[in-house]
Amino acid sequence: MPVLCMFYGIIVRMYKEIGGKHNMPHIHVEYSGQEAVIALDGTVLEGKLPKAQMKLVDAWMEIHKDDLAANWTLLSNGEQFFRIDPLK
Template sequence: MPVLSIFYGIIVRMYREQGGKHNMPHIHAEYSGEEIVVALDGTVLEGSFPKNKLKLLEAWIVIHHEDLEANWKLLSNGEQFFRIDPLK
């Protein structure tokens, strides 16, 4: 699964999921063994994260929403994704 960004120990991934179980644009994130799936609108679809790390991830999603949508379209079309700047 392509890694889009890494910040504060959070690894953010996105992959082509044609016909997948979530049926909406989303990311997968991992932190210290915890995994979460979050829609691009911020809705948690699966899993959980420590509250402070979830807030960081949510802020990053808001800041990079357009980049995330662009990557979703690229990956859905079988094209190459691009990395997104980490939260600073």
């Protein structure tokens, strides 16, 4: 699964899911063995992260919402994704 970004121990991934169980654009986030699937609108679809890390992911998603949408489109069309800058 392509890694879009890593920051503060958080790994963010996105991949093409033809016929997957989540029917909306989303990312997969992992932190210290915990995982969450988060829609690009910020809705947690599955799993959970510690509160502090979730706030960091929310902030990162807000800053990079256009990049996330562009990557979703690229991957959906079978094209190469691009990395997104980490939260600083």
